[in-house]
Amino acid sequence: MIKLERDRYGNDGSVVRARTTHYCEGYRCNQRAINAGEFYYRAVAFPGSEVVEKGNPPWVMKLCRDCLNDPMLERFDAAVASLLPSVTRDNGTVYTPRTIRAVLIGPEDDAPEAVMVLGTHDVDRARTVAAEEARRYWLEMGDNDYPRLGDHKTTWMRRDIVSFDSIDGPYYNFTLDREHGAAAIEFTIRWEIDAPSDPAETPLEGIES
Ligand SMILES: [Zn+2]
Numbered sequence: 001m002i003k004l005e006r007d008r009y010g011n012d013g014s015v016v017r018a019r020t021t022h023y024c025e026g027y028r029c030n031q032r033a034i035n036a037g038e039f040y041y042r043a044v045a046f047p048g049s050e051v052v053e054k055g056n057p058p059w060v061m062k063l064c065r066d067c068l069n070d071p072m073l074e075r076f077d078a079a080v081a082s083l084l085p086s087v088t089r090d091n092g093t094v095y096t097p098r099t100i101r102a103v104l105i106g107p108e109d110d111a112p113e114a115v116m117v118l119g120t121h122d123v124d125r126a127r128t129v130a131a132e133e134a135r136r137y138w139l140e141m142g143d144n145d146y147p148r149l150g151d152h153k154t155t156w157m158r159r160d161i162v163s164f165d166s167i168d169g170p171y172y173n174f175t176l177d178r179e180h181g182a183a184a185i186e187f188t189i190r191w192e193i194d195a196p197s198d199p200a201e202t203p204l205e206g207i208e209s
Pocket residue numbers: 024025026028029032063064065066067
């Protein structure tokens with residue numbers, strides 16, 4: 001979380017990375033989901049006002065990036081950029097991520113074979129995000145076989161939506177694009193029989209092979 005300067009109305013605000021799904025409270029968005037890992041703006045209204053001094057909690061509002069006005073957007077992006085390092089492409093252009101996110105890859109009706117992490121070339125950071133995503137899938141499916149991360153490959157990827165399923169959401173197609181793509185790291189998934197005995201407490205390990 002990064003605290004920003006007070007806005008011109010005297011409200012406090014900070015840039016926060018969502019740990020779970022939140023919903024934008026901006027009137028333009030009508031409750032669009034802010035997914036885990038995405039950044040949002042948390043405004044705390046009237047910090048010094050009578051309302052708060054009387055013991056009432058301050059009024060807090062969560063806003064997605066799309067709901068910010070230009071001056072606030074500039075400060076928001078600068079704060080996010082300071083948290084998520086830029087990566088320079090081979091052609092010299094600079095890629096600045098807005099978020100780091102993981103997408104499972106594989107046949108539509110079968111277990112995923114890989115995880116694509118977009119937004120970073122930091123392997124350790126990407127591995128954590130990839131492991132969380134594989135684990136989320138595993139918990140959701142209730143499989144016995146357990147996903148462990150294998151080899152990784154650092155790359156540049158463009159992401160296109162190829163189809164949309166009302167339950168599973170979008171299916172993506174990734175294309176190698178060194179000129180305009182996002183910094184990405186792809187991890188293979190190995191499905192192993194030895195699932196942890198206590199799924200809730202066993203962290204998913206990434207194992208180099
Ligand atoms: Zn919004």
